[in-house]
Amino acid sequence: MTPDQARTMLETTLREIVPDADLSTLAPGADLRDTFELDSLDFVEMVDRLSTRAGFRIEEDDADGMRSLDAAIDFLVAHASS
Amino acid sequence: MPSLGADMEEGTLLEWLVKPGDTVHRGDIVAVVDTAKSAVEVECFSDGVVEALVVDPGQVVPVGAVLARFGEGAPSPGPSGTAPVQAAAPPGPQHEPQQGRQQEPKQQPRVQQEPKQRPREPAMAAATPVAPSPLVRRRAHELGIDLTTVHGSGEGGVVIRQDIEELARHAASRPRVSPLARRLAKTAGVDLANVSGTGAGGAIRADDIRRVTAAGAPGTEAADDEVAERRVADRRVAERRVAERRVAERRVAERRVEEGSAASGGGQAGERAADQRAADMRHSIAALMSRSKREIPHYYLSATVDLQRTSEWMRERNRELPVGERMVPSAALLSAAARAAREVPALNGHWVDDEFRPAEDVDLGLILSLRSGGLLVPVLKAADTLDIHQVMALMRDLTRRARAGRLRGSELSQPSISVSNLGDQGVESVLGVIYPPQVALVGFGAVTPRPWAVDGLLGIRPLVTVTLAADHRATDAAIGARLLKAIDRILQTPEEP
Numbered sequence: 176m177t178p179d180q181a182r183t184m185l186e187t188t189l190r191e192i193v194p195d196a197d198l199s200t201l202a203p204g205a206d207l208r209d210t211f212e213l214d215s216l217d218f219v220e221m222v223d224r225l226s227t228r229a230g231f232r233i234e235e236d237d238a239d240g241m242r243s244l245d246a247a248i249d250f251l252v253a254h255a256s257s
Numbered sequence: 258m259p260s261l262g263a264d265m266e267e268g269t270l271l272e273w274l275v276k277p278g279d280t281v282h283r284g285d286i287v288a289v290v291d292t293a294k295s296a297v298e299v300e301c302f303s304d305g306v307v308e309a310l311v312v313d314p315g316q317v318v319p320v321g322a323v324l325a326r327f328g329e330g331a332p333s334p335g336p337s338g339t340a341p342v343q344a345a346a347p348p349g350p351q352h353e354p355q356q357g358r359q360q361e362p363k364q365q366p367r368v369q370q371e372p373k374q375r376p377r378e379p380a381m382a383a384a385t386p387v388a389p390s391p392l393v394r395r396r397a398h399e400l401g402i403d404l405t406t407v408h409g410s411g412e413g414g415v416v417i418r419q420d421i422e423e424l425a426r427h428a429a430s431r432p433r434v435s436p437l438a439r440r441l442a443k444t445a446g447v448d449l450a451n452v453s454g455t456g457a458g459g460a461i462r463a464d465d466i467r468r469v470t471a472a473g474a475p476g477t478e479a480a481d482d483e484v485a486e487r488r489v490a491d492r493r494v495a496e497r498r499v500a501e502r503r504v505a506e507r508r509v510a511e512r513r514v515e516e517g518s519a520a521s522g523g524g525q526a527g528e529r530a531a532d533q534r535a536a537d538m539r540h541s542i543a544a545l546m547s548r549s550k551r552e553i554p555h556y557y558l559s560a561t562v563d564l565q566r567t568s569e570w571m572r573e574r575n576r577e578l579p580v581g582e583r584m585v586p587s588a589a590l591l592s593a594a595a596r597a598a599r600e601v602p603a604l605n606g607h608w609v610d611d612e613f614r615p616a617e618d619v620d621l622g623l624i625l626s627l628r629s630g631g632l633l634v635p636v637l638k639a640a641d642t643l644d645i646h647q648v649m650a651l652m653r654d655l656t657r658r659a660r661a662g663r664l665r666g667s668e669l670s671q672p673s674i675s676v677s678n679l680g681d682q683g684v685e686s687v688l689g690v691i692y693p694p695q696v697a698l699v700g701f702g703a704v705t706p707r708p709w710a711v712d713g714l715l716g717i718r719p720l721v722t723v724t725l726a727a728d729h730r731a732t733d734a735a736i737g738a739r740l741l742k743a744i745d746r747i748l749q750t751p752e753e754p
Binding site: 208212214215216219220222223226232233234235236 | 572575576579580581583585586587628652653656657680681
């Protein structure tokens with residue numbers, strides 16, 4: 176998966192939870208939970224939806240590391256096949 | 258119109274989900290009602306067949322008014338072939354509440370309850386049906402009866418209408434005054450002896466007090482009464498117009514959402530409806546919180562709890578759970594609060610008429626902040642009897658539906674104790690304002706790794722600050738301390754059910 180694909184996947188997923196989520200103006204290190212006011216339930220839902228889209232199970236420890244925009248994209252690029 | 262919150266006086270019927278001739282079952286969602294706070298799905302309280310829809314969508318009616326008439330589920334032989342529903346026309350000038358929703362004649366045994374067909378699934382059996390139905394609660398409220406003092410003769414000890422009616426008959430000698438009316442009278446300095454009640458059986462209702470105070474003096478001339486009546490009528494018309502507009506606006510907004518064109522706040526109409534709702538909600542929060550701070554002498558306690566064990570246990574369990582069903586620490590915190598409240602019954606209940614009335618179950622109020630602003634407090638019924646997985650599932654479901662404006666009436670019943678969890682907002686500790694007539698509120702701050710002394714050494718542990726705001730009229734700090742200790746102990750032994 177390319178970084179662009181990962182970013183698109185993340186944005187699509189976020190918009191299902193926060194309809195007006197926009198990643199284009201976001202700083203790379205921005206905290207996703209703070210920026211989009213995701214509570215812990217929302218975050219679980221986001222990870223669940225990403226797991227389904229990416230086609231592999233994202234473990235909780237990995238999910239904890241996906242808090243910033245960059246970290247989430249890096250993780251998806253590294254782990255999602257093709 | 259069921260009462261969907263302590264401060265609700267009337268509601269707007271938004272939508273019928275059934276039509277005459279439909280067979281319905283206890284727990285089915287039959288209508289959507291708009292209150293000051295939110296749209297709420299109204300459940301049916303018994304099995305039966307819809308005979309007539311009395312109230313049209315868009316109409317504003319007071320709590321207790323007849324919304325629809327239901328007959329029994331199957332044709333029964335005999336003179337009362339279609340059911341025990343009383344006439345819709347009330348005798349007095351006030352709406353005669355809740356006849357016809359589900360009552361059977363009191364002397365008649367329950368017969369023919371087997372429905373012939375089941376056109377819809379019964380609503381999720383989320384709550385144990387031990388809480389009295391909203392109708393019963395409303396009736397009790399009107400009659401000035403405190404339900405916690407009533408012995409229930411229904412299934413599972415639930416208080417049914419017959420119980421309170423009988424109690425009311427026994428107490429018929431003393432004038433009946435609704436709690437709100439009593440409060441209003443007290444505030445306005447009205448002597449209840451001078452007020453003639455227009456409620457059922459001459460009970461004095463809030464409107465009776467308002468009429469008296471609007472007229473200037475207790476029990477005055479007809480002219481004053483007329484002015485007051487007209488003022489009330491004008492207000493009702495104005496309110497109805499507002500409500501109708503709101504309904505229309507919401508329809509537009511909803512359609513927009515359905516069409517997928519609306520993200521957040523799309524369209525002027527949607528925004529105006531949202532504004533109105535936010536204003537209404539602000540108003541009801543203001544009233545309730547002012548009352549709390551005016552009447553309740555709060556005391557506050559706090560304790561720091563080590564969540565290492567609970568976190569490890571949860572992480573372990575989460576490895577086996579599907580991603581979407583993973584637990585979050587809040588579930589453990591809520592569950593611990595509920596079980597601790599069971600251990601300290603003096604904090605689980607209500608302060609009514611200058612005394613504490615313990616609640617039978619731990620009905621845990623979950624204080625939720627909405628994205629649009631404001632709060633809703635859905636209830637986890639008998640939360641102390643649920644395991645953490647169940648609490649987690651219920652919490653997820655209630656949160657989702659509260660934010661979508663899709664809570665059911667039974668989920669907004671009065672909690673026995675409430676929890677405010679502000680951990681996700683990064684708050685360290687919560688010094689809460691109690692929701693009257695409850696007597697306690699448990700607060701949880703953020704779970705954060707912090708230095709902590711463990712076995713004489715410094716360690717880094719996930720810690721949370723747990724707080725209690727409690728009503729000093731009902732308990733002293735020593736009792737409150739017990740609750741915090743119990744929460745700590747429960748969180749140290751997460752594996753125990």
